Amino acid sequence: MNTNEFHLMQLADSFFPSGMFGMSGGLESFVKHGKIKTERDILQFIQQQIRFQLAPCDCIVLNEAMNAAQDDDIARIVDIDNRFFSMKLIKEIRNASIRSGPQMMNCVIYMTSNKENKFTRKYQGKIESKQSAGTYPVCLGVSANCLHISKQSAVRMMLYSYSVSVIGAALRLGIIQHLNGQWILTQLEDDISTLIKDIPRKSLNDMWQLTPFTDILQMDHEHDDSRMFIT
DSSP states (O other), X not given: OOHHHHHHHHHHSTTSTXXXXXXXXXXXXXXXXXXXXXXXXXXXXXXXXXXXXXXXXXXXXXXXXXXXXXXXXXXXXXXXXXXXXXXXXXXXXXXXXXXXXXXXXXXXXXXXXXXXXXHHHHHHHHHHTTSSOOOHHHHXXXXXXXXXXXXXXXXXXXXXXXXXXXXXXXXXXXXXXXXXXXXXXXXXXXXXHHHTTTGGXXXXXXXXXXXXXXXXXXXXXXXXXXXSSOO
């Protein structure tokens, strides 16, 4: 196993303390309103979120952030970060993103040498000075670049981590069992492989997202008195 592959597994593991696996991605609210009840409902929910939000928006941001990090372009990183933050209309989602992103990046800085993480520390300074938002996809892009993970692998990892966080939430909510979760992940493989093919050819001007019903239920989740998950 090469070092890059090892770091890819490390970042995608639920043991890694990024906070991503404490979120349901809106699933908790769907379950509360009786909109999701079965493993196929969960599969469809994840597919729609990937197709209409993560692939056309978050994945493009991740890819562009890695390009900027490779070019040592801190101004570009700040622009990408703040543009993405402005697109996240749900307060709960914005807050979750800017908590988990810097948390993950701080771990990567601790793991690596000063020489390896020079650009990462520079970006961390922009977040601390409030010049940059510190969103999860951008922090992941900077971290993946620091660990020499390829762009395609980083995009796959983000979609996998999102899928696992939703499936994990479904397990804890008592909708499915572990075997159902593995079936859902297997069904997602082709979707993810197909959707990420065009991402390297996209720019920030191509970003879009359209998940209005999920947005409404996520806003409702913000006001729930009793919640199991952050989102």
